[in-house]
Amino acid sequence: MRSEHLSIGPAGPTFYGQTLEQHLLERQRRASGATGDFTGLFQQISLASKIIGSQVSKAGLANILGLTGQVNVQGEEVQKLDVFANETIVRCVQQGGHVCVMGSEEVEEPIPVPPQYPTGKYVLQFDPLDGSGNIDINASIGTIFSVHRRRTAGSGPGTLEDCLQPGRDIVAAGYVIYGSSNMFVYSTGDGAHGFTLDPAIGEYFLSHENLKIPERGRTYSVNEGNYHKWSPGVQRWVDWVKTPQTDRAAYKLRYIGAMVADFHRTLLTGGIFAYPPDTKNAQGKLRLLYEAAPLAFVCEAAGGAASDGSRRILDIEPTQLHQRTPLYIGSRADVEDAVGVIAG
Ligand code: AHG
Ligand code: MN
Numbered sequence: 001m002r003s004e005h006l007s008i009g010p011a012g013p014t015f016y017g018q019t020l021e022q023h024l025l026e027r028q029r030r031a032s033g034a035t036g037d038f039t040g041l042f043q044q045i046s047l048a049s050k051i052i053g054s055q056v057s058k059a060g061l062a063n064i065l066g067l068t069g070q071v072n073v074q075g076e077e078v079q080k081l082d083v084f085a086n087e088t089i090v091r092c093v094q095q096g097g098h099v100c101v102m103g104s105e106e107v108e109e110p111i112p113v114p115p116q117y118p119t120g121k122y123v124l125q126f127d128p129l130d131g132s133g134n135i136d137i138n139a140s141i142g143t144i145f146s147v148h149r150r151r152t153a154g155s156g157p158g159t160l161e162d163c164l165q166p167g168r169d170i171v172a173a174g175y176v177i178y179g180s181s182n183m184f185v186y187s188t189g190d191g192a193h194g195f196t197l198d199p200a201i202g203e204y205f206l207s208h209e210n211l212k213i214p215e216r217g218r219t220y221s222v223n224e225g226n227y228h229k230w231s232p233g234v235q236r237w238v239d240w241v242k243t244p245q246t247d248r249a250a251y252k253l254r255y256i257g258a259m260v261a262d263f264h265r266t267l268l269t270g271g272i273f274a275y276p277p278d279t280k281n282a283q284g285k286l287r288l289l290y291e292a293a294p295l296a297f298v299c300e301a302a303g304g305a306a307s308d309g310s311r312r313i314l315d316i317e318p319t320q321l322h323q324r325t326p327l328y329i330g331s332r333a334d335v336e337d338a339v340g341v342i343a344g
């Protein structure tokens with residue numbers, strides 16, 4: 001083999017692109033009236049994600065180092081990773097002064113900002129560790145978040161009302177995937193942008209600017225083990241999607257079982273991810289505020305769509321913090337087909 005075939009790229013170091021922070025600052029400079037609050041909040045979320053990512057990457061090791069009695073070598077209790085992730089985000093964000101209240105999949109009630117810290121104008125809601133069942137098998141997991149402006153008057157503590165806002169009022173949303181590399185993907189409504197962590201430097205660098213989901217894909221992603229618990233409409237859609245038609249081949253099935261990972265693949269390569277309602281979960285399994293709405297916001301910003309089967313996800317008015325919703329999300333044409341075939 002000649003040596004040029006072994007070349008792995010140009011000789012010498014390549015320059016790094018924009019960091020997440022630089023990207024945010026550039027946008028903030030363009031937006032009139034920006035106070036820097038928003039970039040400050042993102043810095044805290046990004047920091048939390050690096051801490052979580054670092055722990056996730058040595059989760060197996062932590063179990064080996066931790067004693068069986070759930071106490072690690074420092075004498076501290078070994079936390080479940082999703083509890084750790086939740087605490088990490090709360091601790092990083094609460095002292096920044098950018099939020100008035102938070103909401104987390106791991107916590108029953110809205111999370112207040114402790115009185116010793118200032119409150120800000122934003123509301124942060126998150127799924128600290130999505131797909132946490134994947135930790136033990138070393139597969140991808142993630143963090144999902146959304147940011148709203150507070151809607152109650154005043155500048156004191158935020159309330160449940162500030163948390164119960166529809167997805168269309170999100171000002172920014174995103175996710176972090178802890179995978180073969182760690183990525184931070186976010187949108188403020190004008191495009192979706194992906195950043196890849198260089199672990200040696202500890203920074204996210206712009207790697208996927210203006211992500212565009214294909215108009216149609218060739219992959220469906222759903223827990224087909226639930227087939228016999230689905231409505232005839234949902235069964236009809238899955239039967240149809242995996243059967244070759246005159247104008248297309250059968251769709252391929254991909255299902256990781258962690259929504260962030262399944263959604264990330266769908267965003268990059270097109271297709272559809274779904275968690276339909278079933279006889280056990282009448283409203284599906286996924287949470288509107290922590291999972292469906294933030295990813296719907298990112299998906300729409302990338303040109304895709306998200307529906308609960310009849311409504312646009314972003315138009316659903318939440319009435320409960322932990323409310324669930326059926327979800328069909330991904331390429332616009334694939335979501336439209338799913339909704340159409342299910343309706344019959
Ligand atoms: P979480 O780990 O935050 O509870 O979320 C798990 C969710 C989601 O990530 C995934 O798409 C779905 O559960 C998988 O559910 P099934 O195991 O029922 O397919
Ligand atoms: Mn989740």
Ligand code: MN
Nearest residue numbers: 105127129130
């Ligand atoms: Mn979770």
